[in-house]
Amino acid sequence: MKELKNTETIIPSNIPDEWFTKKRQDKTESEIVQRPSLSYWQDAWRRLLKNKLAMLGLVFLMLLGVMAILGPVFSPYEVNQADLPNQYQPPSKEHWFGTDSLGRDVFTRTWFGARISLFVGLMAALIDVVIGIVYGGISGFKGGKTDSVMMRIIEILYGLPYLLVVILLLVVLGPSLTTIIVALTVTGWVGMARIVRGQVLQIKNFEFVLASESYGTKASRIIRKHLLPNTMGPIIVQMTLTVPSAIFAEAFLSFLGLGIQAPYASWGVMANDSLGAILSGHWWTLFFPAFFISFTMFAFNVLGDGLQDALDPKLRK
């Protein structure tokens, strides 16, 4: 746009007289909204699309999901198909990711590991959310005595060293897919419950909710229009960040010998099995599970960060 000239340089006598007639008032003109208004979710999605790192994470996770489902199907090898003469084969046409100490195909095992890791991560996050929303929601909405008792319980649980409790439970219950998920969620929901409660409390007292209530807006509308957009953001973000921590915990436990047992193969188990192998130069046995653990955690973390930025209503411009 051309910059305005200085006021001094405008000579009024040069302006035609007919410009000084009353302009027909266009009623809508003063009401025109300059930019198209987007719904909360559209706006958030638009901002997420702009975040390259978060999109990289999202695309990676979608590819990983596809490979976790289809990878083992298309592979000519079975997960635990041992082939001792062919142990420690470097990556080749036959074995894209090489073979491990028992001659098993690392490519096939990696996608199987993806299934386990994603399943553990998503299940843990899902259970956390359900318990967290119920607990935090009750605590926040009820308020008063109920709230303070429920919060004291949370405070105490929060003080429990999470992984130590998980280790203890797994030692006693014996490691399996179910027990790992149970052990991870026994204390894992606490963080979610805190967030939900905080959100509920904050929003319950927001002036716009009070205002809508006093206008006689229906409860369902208040929940849909005000509570959901304002609470869902932090919950979704927390979920996205719970997944990588559950994946880490599973891998960590496998590393301690408390992980998923055969016939399953998780990334943590694969990494633990190949600890000795890297010293002898068979790097691929460790590289692939390690890479996928790290990159999956990375993807969830950047996606979570991206969502946090995209969903924060305060950042809307």
Place this chain on the structure above:
Amino acid sequence: MGKDNILQVKDLHVTFSTYGGTVKAVRGVHLHLKKRETLAIVGESGCGKSVTSNAIMRLIPNPPGKITKGQILFKGTDLTKVSEKKMRSIRGVDISMIFQDPMTALNPTLTIGTQLTEGLRQHHKNISRQNAKEKALEMMEIVEIPNAMERFKQYPHQFSGGMRQRIVIAMALICEPELLIADEPTTALDVTIQAQILELFERIQEKTGISIILITHDLGVVAKIADRIAVMYAGKIVETGTKRDIFYHPQHPYTKGLLHSVPRLDLEGETLEPIEGTPPDLFSPPKGCPFTARCPYAMEVCNKVFPVHTKLTKSHEVNCWLQDERAKQTLAEVAK
């Protein structure tokens, strides 16, 4: 352009680069302020009044903000040109500023005493702790805080809103500046407290001869303590004049609109009329007068050319095409 002006702002432009484009927040502002004078800058939120005051203090965050054009002459020195280091020696010492919300303007983890004296200790390196404290206590007296000795050691959360604003004022005045910029100093306070704070300003001005720029959207505040008023709209000053000029002879339709939207006890039976519509988008401000879209008198010319500057009296100036001879017919038409 008198020499007695302590501050003179000439053709100031400030822009902010954002995701959506460049916001032209301030677009050619002219201001001047004499010693002992109180100038009020009035306008709706987002009209650029706070940006203008931050620009004078050179507190525009860069990036995204930038002073793109213009001069800010403080006692003859162009503040847009001085180094950041020099600017730091001006802030607090020559020009001070206070902000809207006294609840957040004080650091919750430091005592009032620490926050009061730190400006003094920054600018007078060799002042002793004891002297700084004495000066602070003296300032607390001036802003009328009882039990100063005891209050000195307390934390902000132990103070009420009005008391906090007094502390903030004491903090701003402790190095005896010549110019105080008060950005909506009473907006966050109760009405009764507002009046007390405004009276405090008057007494301090009497005592110290300080010049004050008052940023506000509240014409009630203006009526009480301003000497002159500048009405700002969409990044431009559209009318300036003495309090009398603006309140009794407003010329710009926007000024009139503002006056009509304020409840007045002295004019019984008058109805309140809000100004319809919203200010223009400053991403792409209109070429002509920015108020055209909301103006009941809007003419063809208003859309096309920004109005020329008209000097009505020595003190009263306005930018509006209605001042042109040829607009008489329109005026008459609308009056019906």
Place this chain on the structure above:
Amino acid sequence: MLRYILKRLLIMVITLWIIVTLTFVLMVTIPGSPFNSEQSSNETVQANLERHYNLDKPYHIQYLLYIKSILTFDFGPSISQPNQGVNDLLGRGFPISFELGIVTIIVAVISGIILGILAALRHNRIMDYLAMGVAVLGISIPNFILATLLIQKLAVDREWFPVATWQGPEYMVLPIIALATGPMAIIARLTRSTMLDVLTQDYIKMARAKGLSPWKIIFKHALRNALMPVITIMGTLLAGILTGTFVIEKIFAIPGMGKYFVESINHRDYPVIMGTTVFYSAFLIIMLFLVDIAYGILDPRIKLHGKDGD
């Protein structure tokens, strides 16, 4: 402040009690009793176990005696190492693990805070992206993977550092990098985001309007407020580092408590698992308590009124 401390103290005691009770309940519910399995074929061990856990007595007496023994810091005998008690293992292993943990937390806190401040002050510039890139990698790469990577690249390929064991400062470098990177990344991210938040506060603007130097604004006004949230996560970070020592000690063959703990898991040496869990939990819970007290001292609202902001 006193009220605040008492409240924290009460929560600490309850948490400790839960851990102790939990270990006891799990111990008695383990199918077929943990103490007469084939591992404890050694007669003296069996006798020691029966004596320590009073297995001949009813459960409630067992429970009370168990609590008593824990209160006197007696964690009983070990199954896999017949001539040693859990106390002996702790006495030998814990100082090494403690040394590793303490150095790690110091490294993580200092580097994390510096990284976070630099990123916040250079917001949306190269330094910010660089620091946050390092941080996101730091939280994404699990410590045991980083450890193996470091061994491979810096100890095997380059031979810059010794591979394993614990005999001097040069042995500490790799384990500490492996262990500190995660917490450092978390601290850096948190410091950055709270710092960015604090820097937009009015009191920072006010401090600038007073003409304070940037140095003073950052260290006196901003940092203090920005570090409050960092203090609140210290407990969680400590727990993470402590459990992290398990795998790091295993990988680097450091003779700390973590190594014994992992071995005890593999051997299902229940007394050692229980004892270590209780000891470490107690250690962490006390640390958490101290962190809370530190927070109370730094926040004048708590210091003066014992108010516990929710």
